[in-house]
Amino acid sequence: MDLASKILAGDVRSVARLMSLIENGEAEGIRILKDLYPHTGRAHIIGITGPPGSGKSTLTDKLTEGYRTRGRTVGIVAVDPTSPFTGGAILADRIRMQRHYLDEGVFIRSMATRGHLGGLARATNDVVDVLDAAGKEIIVIETVGVGQAEVEVVRAAHTSVVTTVPGLGDGVQTIKAGIMEIGDIFVVNKADREGADRTVRDLEMALMMNPVRGPWEPPIYRTVATKGEGVPELLEAIEAHRKFLLREGSWGRKARERTEHTFMELLRERLASRALERAGGNGSLARLVERIARRETDPYTAVEEVLRKLGL
């Protein structure tokens, strides 16, 4: 049986193998992704995002338990802010996650935020597609919800859960631009801490001021993820959002947005590398940059030159 068939059958080791091929930018990985693509589009993709220390991993862990109890299979993509400096925290996460290690119904993949050929958002999308093709019914993308890349990752989700915690200064300010607007469900985690009421009120106020409210009114939940408190209610809310999307016809629209984004990212990347090859082969980028650095030309003119050489 070839790798694609094994993945469609849900074989864990084959899934891991393909993900490594993809992460290393191997042509073989892309060939298999193409074969798998017709089998994607079935999973419920859930984004969990929030500032560092807001308990995203623990929440993901407890939600996973909840879904497993209901017999659903779960894929987790942890987009880690890896750095030589925060390796400790990530290691702790991985250890915590090992409680699912022997459960074939759960697959966990960590994505480093650096060193991805073609960018984090695309690599994450590819990994989500693999998990989807492998039959995982729920896919959780867990990420620090702060930068553009993370916003893109969350945009790929059907349901975006935005977490915060009491005591992070202004609770709303910790939730960054573009994230507040796309949150479908808000969670004040560590809700047994002082200041939880204030944080909930801040969120309520902020949501009331949201100028782009649609028919879905984002609810706010309180959880204490370490004790599992509030997690069953959160899981119900995620399920309610899924039903809402299907009922309203928004499920297909969200999937289409994700598709368009994936396609455009890939197009940008491939065009640029192909164009540089064609426009002058090895070293042409370095020569162009050198000319711009010497102010013999400027970036805009240089780009126009490349386009002209390509007949575009």
Next chain:
Amino acid sequence: MDLASKILAGDVRSVARLMSLIENGEAEGIRILKDLYPHTGRAHIIGITGPPGSGKSTLTDKLTEGYRTRGRTVGIVAVDPTSPFTGGAILADRIRMQRHYLDEGVFIRSMATRGHLGGLARATNDVVDVLDAAGKEIIVIETVGVGQAEVEVVRAAHTSVVTTVPGLGDGVQTIKAGIMEIGDIFVVNKADREGADRTVRDLEMALMMNPVRGPWEPPIYRTVATKGEGVPELLEAIEAHRKFLLREGSWGRKARERTEHTFMELLRERLASRALERAGGNGSLARLVERIARRETDPYTAVEEVLRKLGL
């Protein structure tokens, strides 16, 4: 006198006018940018980055005062995490900044993180180039140092100042991937708060573990920006770093990295829009996305089709 000449003469209203042209994606703006480009590359570009609430604006404000006292002109590019939800904080920043309003030696520009044709990093780079051409000797890019876009913005700087504050959980964890490694100077602001010693120690430890240390040893400063405490020392450190870069020959290398990045971003963007026009005109993107969404094709194959149609 045309707009480019007025900008080279430092005319404030012309600078503002060009920035608006650029932000609106007007062809006229690009034409003028090209004219100005030979006059760029002189300013000392300083990035100030750190988590929300770490006092970046106040630090920028006080550093600006310091540079003005020394007779240097200053451009400030505030990359704001604008959102309908955080408008209040930004307004407060703008009001604070108005103390420089009547000083022609200071120019302040806020960049929204959304709605930029071609991405935030490029728009920020363009604005920096305009300020540089207009003769600003110091250009401060102030940004929440969290996402990929922000990392890119900071990479554009000669000197990166990374700020944190005591009491943000693990002080080091608040400084995100890719930022710790590129910080040239670290600042523990609000250093009169409890926990400052701990935060400094955490930073020291983290820096010691940095596997990619070069000849420059990043110092750690304590400041209380609201009172101006520690700011003169920080300014001296920034000057010392500038001298170090010039002495070591790294000044030109940093500028070249910035050039390469600007060029590549622009190339990716222009190629993609040109390619979509050529590959089928209006509506072709929508049709392709629809076919991918229906799983009649996959993103990789669709991109290959576009490349083939273009003869690339």
